[in-house]
Amino acid sequence: MATFVRLLVAEVERRVSRLFKAERGEGPSSFLEAPRTEKLLERGAGGELRYGLAAMQGWRAHMEDAHTAQPQLPGALAAWAFFAVYDGHAGSTVAQFCARHLLGEVVAGEAFAGPTESPEAVKEAVREGFLRMDSRMQALARAEGWEHAGSTAVAVLVSPRHLYFVNLGDSRALLCRAGRVTFYTEDHKPSRPRERERIENAGGTVTLHRVNGSLAVSRALGDFDYKAVAWRGQTEQLVSPEPEVYELARCPGEDEFLVLACDGVWDAFDTEGLCTFVRSRLLLTGDPQAVCEQVLDTGLYKGSRDNMTCMVVCFQGAPGTSEAALQRERELDAHLESQVAELYKELQEQGDVSLVAVFRCLASKVNPSLPPGGGLASKRAVIVEAYERLRQSSEAQQSGSSESGAPC
Incomplete structure (x- = not known):
């Protein structure tokens, strides 16, 4: 019964979402008559990590997702890695720009220049990097007349000793450790108490779980129409560019894999379900790219109508072919x-x-x-x-x- 109720609620939310998109002029023209199932595929390895990625346009009229995958950063940060998925909305400009430039802003802080790693300093550097990136894009958007686009972001920064989960919006990342979900990011929905308070303090409303009855996420990069309240600071706007950053100590003998995915994937899977599915498929192939392909195909057949991007990052303890x-x-x-x-x-x-x-x-x-x-x-x-x-x-x-x- 509980499963049925969850499915019913998810279907109602999807239908409400389509209704609002239609009211904003994003109705039938935003969807194709048949899904585009060609996939962008990518795999790579560096240091002790290997990853696979698959991305699919699906039913959407345009592909607005982007990503960054660097299993080994250059120079003095060669022992570090960075993985991110960006889910654009109302256009792909912000997502694509972040895919090219956000990592540079993140690692520009002094926290990455010293010989020792301070988790608190790294977390603050990541936060400041996101805020600088948003300010930089806002200036460009005004100067160059960018489309009124935005993007969520979910990322994992891997150091020799820690995992830093970075979340902004409703894309999601999880860690599978010793065969089960140990950590996952929490979506930034406008109805969350802290998010609602900020929105209302900035003069906005939360209607049907949306900012001013329109935007389904309360934190994002871009979306500058929602960041124009003159008497509020950068992180106090209707939509905030401030990420939540979480730090976990690594467990080399137990860490198996990370999954990063946009909300098009999470429309079809819950967190535990996606973790167990990925793990079961790794036991068949050991290939994270092949697993990502299966995630997208399954998500499409389970009813997702959004763009879908999935990235699986394997540690040395990841399951192999059984x-x-x-x-x-x-x-x-x-x-x-x-x-x-x-x-x-x-x-x-x-x-x-x-x-x-x-x-x-x-x-x-x-x-x-x-x-x-x-x-x-x-x-x-x-x-x-x-x-x-x-x-x-x-x-x-x-x-x-x-x-x-x-x-x-």
């Missing part, structure tokens, strides 16, 4: 193929055979062997392939029967 896991997956695929065959025959006898009907029947059955977090949607390719083989075989048999019964 023969036992591969065997379980082969058995699951064989079981699903068998079920599809049985359902196809039953539905054919009822005169109502279709792929949708097959999925509906499969979804009504409890199957604990399905990938955790991904469910039936993550096995869509197996089901479609089995269905198509049966359909083509049936059509061939019908064609053969009609030919054999035809007069010479």
Whole structure:
């Protein structure tokens, strides 16, 4: 029942979101008639880290996501790494600019110049870097007439001793340690008490969980229309560019992987679900890029209509390919193929055979062997392939029967 309620609430929020987009002139034209499923793929390695990334435009009319992935920073920071996902809205200008320049602003602080690492100094340097970046972009936006765009940002700065999670908006990052979620960032929604207080103090309102009934996040880079209250400071505006920065000590024997993803992915997965899904897929391939591809495909089939970007960063303790896991997956695929065959025959006898009907029947059955977090949607390719083989075989048999019964 609790799962049903969560799904119902998520669907209501999605529909409200579409309603507001339509009111702002972002209605049907903001979505395509069919999703664009081509993926931007990337992988890399540096030091003790390796990462994979996949990004997909999906149903959106434009791709507005961007990212930064540096598994090994240059020069004196060669033992450090930086990963970030930027989710643009109302255009991609801010997200793309951040992907190119934000890291430089972050590491420009004195906290990165000394021989020793001070977590408090690093956190403050990150915060100041974000604020400088926002001021820099605001000046450029005025001078160059930028579009009225904004972007969320979620990042992880990896040092030899610590992990620094940086969050601004509703993209999200998590850490899997010893097989479970140990930490994840919390979305900046306008309805959170602290966010609501700042918005109302700046003369705004929170309506249906949105800033002035329009913007769904309370912190972001860009969005300068929401940062024009003259009597308020930079971090006291309707929308704040100030990130929340969290520091965790590393556990080299237990840290497995990081996941960074935009809200298009989180529309389809909850935090625990995505962690368990990624871990289960790493046991099959050991390849973070392949896992990210599967996350996006599954998210699309689970109903996400937004741009999707997912990045998986593996530590040395990340799961590798497991023969036992591969065997379980082969058995699951064989079981699903068998079920599809049985359902196809039953539905054919009822005169109502279709792929949708097959999925509906499969979804009504409890199957604990399905990938955790991904469910039936993550096995869509197996089901479609089995269905198509049966359909083509049936059509061939019908064609053969009609030919054999035809007069010479």
